[in-house]
Amino acid sequence: MSAGRGSRPLAAVAAVLGAWAAAAVLTAGSGVWAAGTQVAPKEIVIGTLYAGSGSFANSSMPEYAGLTFWVKTVDASGGVYVKAYGKKIPVVLKSYDDQSSTSTATTLYGQLITSDHVNILVADFGSVLTSVAIPIAAEHHMLLFDQTASGISLFSPKNPYMVDTSIRTSALWPTPLAQFLLSRHVRRVAVVYAANDFDQSQAQTLVRLLAAGGVHPVADTSVPTTTTDYATLLHTLAAQNPQAVIEFGYDNNDIAWFQNLSQSGLKFPLVFTIYPGLETALLLKDAGPAALAYTYTYAAPPLVAYNKVTVGLGVSAFLKEFPKVMPGGTLNFQTIAGYNTGLVIQEALATSPSLDQLALRHAVQALSGHMTTLEGPFQINAAGAQVGEPMYIAQFFPTAHGVRLLPVYPADHAQHAPVYPAP
Amino acid sequence: MSDIPPATPEAAPSPAAARRAGGAPAAVRHGLTILLPAVAVFAVAPRIYPNGALLFAMMTFLVLAQGINVIFGFTGYLPFGYVGFFGTGAYAASLALLRLHLAWPLAMLAGAVAAALLALLLMPLLRLSGAYFAIASLAAAEAMYQLVSNPALVPITNGPYGLSLQAVYDGPVSYGAMVGVLALTLAILIYLRTSRFGLALQAIRDDPASAATAGVDVVRSRALAWLLSALMAGLAGGVYAWHVSVFYPDTVFDLSFTVFAIVFVLFGGPATILGPLFGTLALYGLYDAIGISTPQYFQFIYGLLIVVLVLFLPEGLVSLLRRRGIRVP
Amino acid sequence: MALLVYSLLAGLMFGLFYALVGLGLNLVFGVMRIVNLAHGDFLMLGAFGAYWAFTLLGLHPLWALLLEVAAFILLGFPLYHLLVPRLLRSRDPEMLSFVLFFGVSQVIEAVAIIAFGNTQRSIFAPVFGTQPVSLFGQTFPAAWAVSALVSLAAIAAVYVYLYRTRLGYATRAIMSNREEALTSGIRVHRLSALAFGIGLALAAAAGVLSPFMLGSIDPNMGVDITTAAFAIVIIGSLGNPLGTILGGLVYGLSLTLMQTYLSSWSAMVPYVLLLLILLVKPSGLLAREARHV
């Protein structure tokens, strides 16, 4: 992705942010300017939530481990460089367990801001647990570092207090998938998605792109995000004789989907799901390699290895270092996303003239198009949504002992030719 | 019929006694000693204590606990699905703000009216006895939740994707609105505690047949209490939604709203003004102190508390005072 | 057409499973006239028992089921004596039981979350064979067929107990008239405790099957299960254990038919059915006389 594409929105956002900053300065009086002359704080407090249990635990905990890894490595080198004070300051992580509950999370975000007075506010995993933080952060004029909430409806140019660090806006994910399906002349496509911002925006994009290519899905159904029984639905879909079945869900949905699919005795020529590409080990354990064979998913780091990076560790180096610092920690896309959040914070602190939240936001905006991490090129739009960090298509191939996930599309990233229909 | 033992004489003062003590003055006295201080404390608290979210949640629970008190304490019906009114109010008020662009006082009123309409629709449930009523009201709340969160209704309610009121969000004003709702709630409770109507409700609770023969319109009085209680939840729901401003169906239809409120009422003592007030302040305060990051420890204590209360103290803490002859308003 | 056959057969299997889900609740209500609002939570405990037995010890769920039935019957005695006699002496046991067992439910849920984590779990289904079962040209997960058969066996066992044994006669005598049973020399508390234990054991048995029928289990599943169990029991008629079978079948069939033809509304089925039944015929479909309200 070229760096130039982001420059025009950048100018626009710079203007908007400038106005905001000016307003902030007027209301806050000398606060912002005083920051420069103030004594440097003893530590930078980063506040975040994690889901120690509940439906998002499998995704949230690796992400939290990734962020923790970043804190540990930074502190091992004497802290993070803060431009506002011209020196390195140690980082402290202040975190609570929200147990995947939005109401608990609401109270806890409030706690982080109003009682703990954190310097940096980082959201928990995913759209659902991030969304409740948005109004709280905006109300208290705290910049919300959104790690993996990618539902497009969460972003608004009117709200400068939010920025997506580590996951591409989900509405952009299915673009290569739609291209792949059209290139293979798949005509009968069935789409099932869990009813949440993340999955819905993917389903909408896919259906829109397919329609543009003249393909209208034979089924387009949503199920509650809590769904763990797809058996009857699978039979309803099978009645439509689809060539491709696309299921967009969270990890629990995908696990149930594959378990039901392998138990049902039904076979589809092409099956696509999200999470086998993001949390491969978990899906292999809970659904089994046989169920995953020849199905498709997204190709994301660490499967796609970005090693030429401008900041932090590349994928290969991260895979080597992470287990040393966090022994036993799960290592998957979410871990990388958490680490990536740390990198964005690190660069923002290194370039922002002050710790003022809008100044930080401005600094992050300035990084867009000029930074490549282990997730690929970092690029955000005026609303703070991530448009870089691309996703590709991968497929599971049987091997002597299990299955192997390999990128298959687009051709310039493929390591294997796609097999369609599944044998 | 009711799980609450017939009120002891001092718990249900005769109208004559109330008049002797000064019927209207009693209401005024309660207004001065309970309503005014409570409202003043919550109005001033945000300046002293920074976590406004917590204060706001506490007020929400105060209103809900008193709402449950109206229907459970005064008439003996246990509305397990009480949160249905709360959620309905939240959605109705939010949609009035978002889709109809109503001014906020009107939108909050719309929330209350919607909840009252739902209560009207569910009026036949009052024919059911005890456990049946409780379960039926729970089913009604769940059905309402499923309706609101249904993907088929996305054009209206935005289905499972929740609503965002960020465009009309106003922290201080919505906080103030909840203070107002709390004041209204306490006023209603003071009225019930000092009026003939409140007395009639308790008579119905203890013995519907005798109440009827004494000239109380049983059906109409129950219906009024039911509507009143729904109205309070609807109002609270609307203001709550406005204040949190991003919420999902399961945020505002969360059964734990009912659960907490019931425990607060049981703990303090139903059919009084101070019981639920004290129950909420004490238990929610405790929850704040130990429960926030691991709510299960608290849930555990709640559960045990319910068991112990039902088996040993079904009239709540105030009954301990009452046994010593101290009258609790 | 094929889809209709599929959903009818699936509905039948789910119906039998749901009959088992409701059976224990109804037995307890029938014998003690109390509402075990923690029924779904006992089911959840049964489910987690099987999950851990399978995950940690590799124990087959059907063995876990037998062990759990015995364990829960035994658990019933201390629990009964701790809670029920005092409750029955109160002014309105039926209503108060509702609140009391709600507290029990909260305690169980909290302990389960602390112990197991608030996370969905599933048992890798091939324990009942990887080959789907074929019926009338439709294929079903083997686990469904096994669950349906096990449910049927459990229901049959309850029937034999109630209608073919002396203890069963006595249990039905208590259901029929508790005081009359006392004055007929029946050890009412002992038998009630047994019935309470059997009720819990039935919940646990349904719990063992639930990961296969519901897809996954989690410590919060109790409330939904309890509501579903209520719908089933009330459809069949409260206090009549055999009516539960009818309730379960009505429930299972309406659920799968809705899932097939109107899937987004299927989650409303239990609640709407429950409301309809309560408003139209509160005594249930099989009741002999209308319950006074």
Place this chain on the structure above:
Amino acid sequence: MALLTVHGLSAAYGPLQVLWAVDLEVGAGESVALLGANGAGKTTLLRAILGLVPTLAGEVSFDGEALGGLPPDARVRRGLAYMSETGVFPDLTVDENLEIGAFALPRAQVAARMAEVLALFPDLAGRRRALGRSLSGGQRKMLGVAKALMGRPRLMVMDEPSAGLSPRMVGAVFEILARLREQGLGLLVAEQNVRFLDLADRAYILEGGRVRGQGKVADLRRDDAVRRAYFGLEEA
């Protein structure tokens, strides 16, 4: 020594005291009537004897053993049978009802005992698989008596066996009772129907929860006041 002794018994329903220091005795094989208007406390007294009503003071002993604190089922297993006004389990069949009645007996004796009892009640013998609720009022009473007899009681406590029955059925019930009495079964019967007095050896008169009179039936019949209150009017 009397089989059943009630001494100084007081009992209450909640805050409402119903019995005040009642003394009563029934000897082995004796037939005793308990007379009194509705609300006099007859049923409460019988229920207190069975342990169904908590007592405030006083004592009930059976066969020399104090029953205080024993639950009703334990009292029944000691040979005290009770027949309430309803008397049967409507949801159980005749056979099952009888089976329940024999709960205290060893299993091996049940079949023989059932044959013995059914021989007394030819009406029931033909309807053994019918549900209690499907029986006629008279048959239900018969079943109630039969059920109570199953456990070979030594004393049968009955609450208004004639209530709700047609005069013809009342006759049939009393015929049975007469036969039981001949067989040496003790009877304590609360009854308003004076026909039962023909069967009774002695009677107690209960008024407002207190014993207001007692004696041999023959003596009581001669007492004008008693006759007016409990015999004359009923006979009309």
